[in-house]
Amino acid sequence: MSWLILALVIWAAGWTINGWLARRPATRLTSLAVPLIFGVTLVAVWEALVWGLEISPVLLPAPSIIATRFAASTGILWEDFVQTVVKGALSGYAMGCGSAFLIAVMIDRFPFLRRGLLPVGNFVAALPVIGMAPILVMWFGFDWQSKAAVVVVMVFFPMLVNTVQGLQATDVMQRDLMRTYAAGYWSTLFKLRLPAAMPFIFNGLKIASTLALIGAIVAEFFGSPIRGMGFRISTSVGQLALDLVWAEIVVAAIVGSAFYGGVALIERAVTFWHPSQRR
C-alpha cells in the first residue's frame, strides 16, 4: 500500500514541478529539464507500481532489476549490438541509402523515368516491405548478409522518393541563373541542386535510420546465428527471462535515439541555411 501512495506522491510532485517550470519563460534549460523530469517520474512510478501491485517479474520487471541485469550482461549485449547494429543495420543502411541516392540522381536526368518511378516508389514505400524478410533470409542465409539485405530493401524507396523530390526543389529562376553563368549539368548539380535537395535527403535519411534498426531486428525473427538482438529477444521471451529482453530493448532504444540524433546533428551542420534550422 505504501508503495502505491509513494507512486502517487512521485507523480504529483513531478507534475507540479513541470507545471511550475512550464509557466516560467522558456529557456534552453527548462525545455531540457521538463521532459527529463517527466521521464524520471515515469520510471519512478513504474518502479513503485511494480512493487506496490506485486507484479510478477515474468510480466513486467522493475527498472532496477532491468538495470542490474543490464550491468551484469554487458558482454552478451555488446555481442548482439555488433551483430545486429554494426553488421546488419549500418551496412544495410549505407548500401541502401547510397544506392537509392545514386539511382535518384540518375533517374532525375530522364523525366520519363521520373514520372514512372515516383508513383511506383511512393506506392512501394507504403507497403509492408518487412514481409520480404523471410524471402531474403532464405536467399542470403542466416548471417548478417540477409539482415543487411532486408535493411537495404526497407530504406531504399523512402530514400529514393525523398531524393528525387529534393532534386526538383530548385525553381526556374535559380536554374536560369545557373544557365546565365554558363554552368553545365554537373556544376549545376553540385553547386545548386544537391545543396537545395539536402533538407529532403536528410528527411529520407532520418526516416531510414529508424527503419534500418527495425528491419535488422525483425529479420532475425526468421532465422539467425545464435547472437543478435532479435534472436536474443525472441529466445529470452521463450525462456521468460524478461529482464534480459528489457535490457535489449534499452540497448535498442539508446541506439535508435543516438542514430536518429546523429543524423539530425549532421543535418543541422549541412543545412544550416534552411529556415527550419534557424532559431
Add this chain to the structure above:
Amino acid sequence: MRQSVVPVLTVVGALFVVWYAAAVWLNAPWAHDKAKRSGEVLSVSALVADTWAQDKPKLPAPHQVAIELWETTVEKKITSKRSLVYHSWVTLSATILGFVLGTGLGTLLAVGIVFNRTMDMSVMPWVIASQTIPILAIAPMIIVVLNAVGISGLLPKAMISMYLSFFPVVVGMVKGLRSPDAMQLDQMRTWNASASQTFWRLRLPSSMPYLFTSLKIGMAASLVGAIVGELPTGAIAGLGARLLAGSYYGQTIQIWSALIMAAALAAALVGIIGILQRVTLKRMGMAQ
C-alpha cells in the same frame, strides 16, 4: 495525372520482365541439378519452362503467384484455414482495431498537447523519442505478456498497431490544430469565443487536411504492426503467420502470395482513406 500513365505502365512492365528474368537466373541451379541427376541435357527453352514451374522455387514466377492467389482466395471457402481471405480477415481486423485505438489516442494526446503547456513540454519530446525505439522488436514480448495475463486474440496485435499508428496522428494533429494563424485566432477572440468554441469551429476544421495525411501513414504502419504481431504467436492465423509458416517449410509461393495480399490490403486501405479525404475536404470547401 494522365501523362504519367504511360511511364508508370512502362516501369511496372519493366519490373515484370526483370522478375521473370530473375526467376530464370535464381532457379536455374536447381533445374540443372535435377537434369544432371536424370541424365538429361537441358535445352534453353526447357530450362526456362522448368524454372518458371518449379514446386519450391527460390523465386516463383509472377504467374505462379497469381495462380496460387486465385486458388487460395476464389476457389477455397472463405471459412477454410487454407483460404487467404480468412487469413487476410484476421490481419485486417487487428489492423482496423489498432488503427482506431491509435487514432483515438493520438487525437486525445494532440488536443492535450495543444491546450496544456505542461503536457506540450513534457510529453511531446517523449512522443518523438518513442518512435526512435524499434517498437517492433518488443512485439513478441508484448504478445507473450498479454497472453500470460489472459488477454489473447485480437487485442495484443491491435496494441502493436496502435503504438505504431498513434505517432503520425499526434504529430499531424498537433501541426493541424496549430495551423490557424494569429489573425484567425484574433477574430475568434473578438467574437468572444470560448476555448471550446475556438476548438470546434476553428482549430478542428482547419486540422482536417493534416489529419487525413497522417491517417494514411498511420494505416500503413498499423498493417505492418499487425503482420509483425502475428509472427511470434506460433503461426496460427493471419498474413504474418502465413509468412512464418511459409519460411519454415520453404513454401516460397505461399510467402509471395501472402506478401502480394498484404500489399493489396495496404493499397486498398490507404485508397479508402484517400477517397474519404477527397469527399470530406470537398464538402468542407477545402479541396485544392
